[in-house]
Amino acid sequence: MTNILLITADDLDGRTPGAFGGVPGATPRLDALAAEGMSFHRAHVAAAVCQPSRSAIMTGRWPHRNGAEGFEPIRDGVTVLTELLRDAGYLCGILGKVEHLQPVDRFGWDVARSMRELGLGRNPAAYGAATRDFLARATAEGRPWFLMANAHDPHRPFSGSRQEKEKWPEEDRQTYPAPSRTFHADEVDVPGFLPDLPGVRIEYAEYLSSARRCDDVVGAVLGALDASEVEDTLVVFLSDNGMAFPFAKANCYLRSSLTPCIVRWPGVTEPGSADTRSFVSMLDLFPTFCAAAGIPIPGDLDGHTLVPLLRGEAQPDRERVFTVFHETSAKQRYEMRCTQDARFGYIWNAWSDGAQAYRAENMEGLSWPAMLADPVSADRTDFYLRRVPEELYDLESDPDCLRDLAGDPAYGDALAEARRHLANWLKATGDPLEAAYQSVVEA
Template structure:
């Protein structure tokens, strides 16, 4: 019998935010329970660390340069999508929130949709629960297996209790959703801010606002999971939770750093995963979900997928080809083009910044809010902020010694061989996937070859 599939997504939640991934206590009780009932992945990464292209990659199983959605744009004509494949197999498909972030909407053939405003600006847990309950009831009435993508709009900016929230959401919109079930204030011990950010008062304040929004995301997940339990189909349902990218702060979202693409992946699949298991060695890409969902539905994978099914890992078995992960970046929501490519393994993170020329300055949504202005105002951070604006053509980080990617080793003679190995692997990946910047990267490497 094919499994139902419930995919719950967070918007801009860091990979280490949930408690089950080492985050502060009390932020994600529902997700922590889900993790205890299923399996967590410590080295899971999205293909691209920005919303619409990340989601398009998941739903097509293809790299952005192969599905057409490199930025906030529709996928190309003729690219197979998961929901169409499932519909042909008799599945009913539904989406809650972020409907317009999979384009063109009609290509996905949704049977059931609820938009942001129908869900309290994507922030009302009760509305999500009611919509999920309605969808599951309709699927049962029609005797169809189902796929539901429940997309929380938290913890995307504006954060709960922030000045941005007051300015961007009128009072009538704020009235449509509740406060988080727990709001984190100065008296709450949430530990240090993420290690790639400086310990400044305004950064810590914004981090607490972000954690409050993350708690409301958890509230959404709790209500959707409650609807699943009430439907009586939890035992026949594959549940997956992930975030579409990292936190919307500097050096995270809309980049290619470890904290940009790492996602808090949780999978609960009755009869397949064992409760409370962890996979912290194998690298997985969210491109791997498409073939995994095909396996859950008993379907053959369509040709042209870039992902690798995760079934062996989910069963606790080893799987080849899991020693590294590649990620990309193309453009921001404002259409700023900043081409980046990355390869990460257990030791090193390597990034090629095609756009970095020493003059051009980076600008993205992750620089809104309190954190970036606070960094700019502190003269001690001038080298760090200057680097963020302009980068270097290449970056190399020793993730054992420097897990937050603070010290670029690309110019260190002691790591010349490590840099060369990363370059070779990235070049091979770009060749294999038909990356449109392959020629540019080859020319870049030729320019830097020893005389």
């Protein structure tokens, strides 16, 4: 029975770590982990917002099939990973984000440490100590273990931001340290899907500082594992969704669901290897963990084991990925569906009717007001608020998704192909919006 360590970041962009072509020096421990294992450069979460993303990982089912489309509990009768692992004798623990897997008692955690017990989920030393305690208990009891260590960085409020000071009193801010490196506006390059405005630049630097503290947490957890000399451990790192900026988190764009997934499994993964071709979903982790634990894989999962890919073998049906969005943290519904392949990204905005306006947590802080105040960004902000029913992007020439091609006759064949794939997926998964989509396609 292989031990399993699942480390997650909260709102870390898929391209931030240096190992994924991101910011040099932002995430040295993650870059080292990638050098020790395999990185997946086309990995996506099921839904780009916290609780639905995490619930999908822990059930292996799409949100509409597990009940947690937004910030709701999973449905009765849906199997969760920890149930199977505990039945097999595993000690199961969680650090941070405990309340983002509901109902909490269904997950049967043997050990649970809340956000406040971990310096608002931002204290690397607290994570390291909690990991050491958990591993010591597992050793004393002679049990294999599963630990889900969830950093709360780089979720808003960002390090050093005005939001941080306004949200938490000083006594709370004293429970966690500053990042091991602080970034400044004059040393960063703003991602291409955002305009390079002073407010955006300042906030992106604050985000990178928070990302560095997330990396500090990763280092503390892995340091505790290394010090324990526990062998036969599968380590997985991922982010639950993209960063909390416009056109990222809580949407279906490329940078909404793209996650920096790293897997280190001694004897299985080749150190320093990278899969840059296969599309994988974080739904695939559930059956992968079952395989590592040596327990039967349930037949009603939506994901597929990654073991062949981890061994460097080819695996069919990895040319495309699907993602969804249902509901914001404020419980506002914006139904979206997406399919992406190596060339095109297609989004169906079921909510877009020309009247309803989009609003989500990614519009808090400095960036969105800066975009609204910038006349050059007016078309882009107007589009973000209302959208259109269908969007199509050429991800080869336009990876930042700046030019919607859905209305361009030259891309009619690509649009029809994407529609076909999405329609088939909606039907195969029993998506409740299947009939509504057929009316769009047939119009």
